[in-house]
Amino acid sequence: MxxxxxxxxxxxxxxxxxxxxxxxxxxxxxxxxxxxxxxxxxxxxxxxxxxxxxxxxxxxYQELKARKIAVLFEPVSVKERVRRLLMDVVDEELGDEKGYGCMTANAALELASHDEAVAVIVSQNYNYLEMVLYGVFCRAQENGEIASNKNARALARFVLSTIQGLRVLSKGCLGQNRRQLLLDVVDVTIDAL
Known part of the structure; x- marks a missing residue:
């Protein structure tokens, strides 16, 4: 051989x-x-x-993109960390001249509903990001940056869905208003924290 x-x-x-x-x-x-x-x-x-x-x-692809969540551990306020994470998504989408999008989001939309192996990989990726966000939000509640009466798990899921929503919305919205549309979503998300 x-x-x-x-x-x-x-x-x-x-x-x-x-x-x-x-x-x-x-x-x-x-x-x-x-x-x-x-x-x-x-x-x-x-x-x-x-x-x-x-x-x-x-x-x-997910290994390469996982490095981007390091922004969630920077020594700034939790809202600024989440804003930076979301703005990275916005910048990535607006800079995607070839229209590739996010491979994980693409896999979720194209295959995950009928391909169990792909669904598991996508789910593991989403679960990991949710877990990191949840930990960040729990620590932010402990130090008073986020109100303790807010559900940290639900906030993590909300931000995760915002990330994926930004990616899908960006693909379906072309033109001059695209950046402002995405920025509006980022601002509302930060206000919800």
């Missing part, structure tokens, strides 16, 4: 770009061959199937 002459992480990164751009259903094996520079047999031998490669790609 000949040893592999490629790095699996590099292949997953390349495949992630293809899936992110095209979506799962619109991506063919030929697209993956061209995007990864691997032959069909090498893709199947290394990953088993297009779907398994997609799962690896989605997890890789």
């Amino acid at each position: 000949r040893p592999r002459e490629f790095d699996l992480d590099d292949i997953v990164d390349a495949a992630m770009q293809v899936f992110w751009q095209r979506g799962y259903s619109a991506t063919s094996i030929q697209d993956l061959v061209e995007g990864t520079s691997l032959g069909r047999s090498s893709i199947y031998n290394a990953f088993g199937s297009k779907h398994e490669l997609y799962e690896h790609s989605l997890r890789r």
